Amino acid sequence: MSPPSLTSYLVLSAVLFAVGFFGVLLRKNTLVIYMCLELMLVASTLALVACSRFNGTMDGNVFVFFILTVAAAEVAVGLAIVVALFRKRQTIQVEELNHLRD
């Protein structure tokens, strides 16, 4: 089999992104929505690394480095918010968290 091309990596990354996107749309549990967001971030990093590799540059790789750092910070803050929300409302299902709408 021939080695994979840049297009196959990009398509894989798009499919991974789509799966995460569907998770965000369809799931009701805030934690699972958060996991799907992480999945989308990882899909974008895969595209960056692939483009970087096939163009022989370093910029994409360094960018992924920063994305990893920001994602770690984001998860810490987001989960702290979820815990604070759970303390206040005793639920993390998104359809029950609609007080701003009413």
Add this chain to the structure above:
Amino acid sequence: MSGLLFNFLAVFTVGCAAGVVLNRNSVASALCLLLSLVGVAGLFVQLDAFLLAVLLVFVYAGAVVALFLFIVMLLDAQGGERKKFKGATIVASSLAGLLLLLGVCSLQAHAQLPATVGVAALPVGATLRSYAELLFTTYLLPVEVVGFLLLTAMLGVIVLSKKFEGLEDGK
């Protein structure tokens, strides 16, 4: 050989990602996310980005998924009864899915990206040295900013999760 490995890793990663979305149990979702991230790390190794693969496993699989599991167990908020999807949700999801599928297909059809050297390009991301050189010269300011961001996030988490006496609003 590398094509076979790529196919295996791609199927593994997407399958585990689908597991994250489809599993009813949040703990199982988190474990599927872990497996999916390991698959992506394998793809990074195939792309000669060894440092990023190791970092992905350490930061994501180690810290982030462990944090997720910890919070899932702590809150113990398993789905409960599942409500039916509304009509608008179904229409919106299928429209979004159609658009995404269209995007992927057009990418497949005419993705002639300019200036691709292909696998013949030197694997510049393979060594730690190249990262260090860029991070401490061109990207020095972003590194400082990210450090500050991490500090801010840490302080934010402390403020969010600690209960301060006498500072509660209302009641």
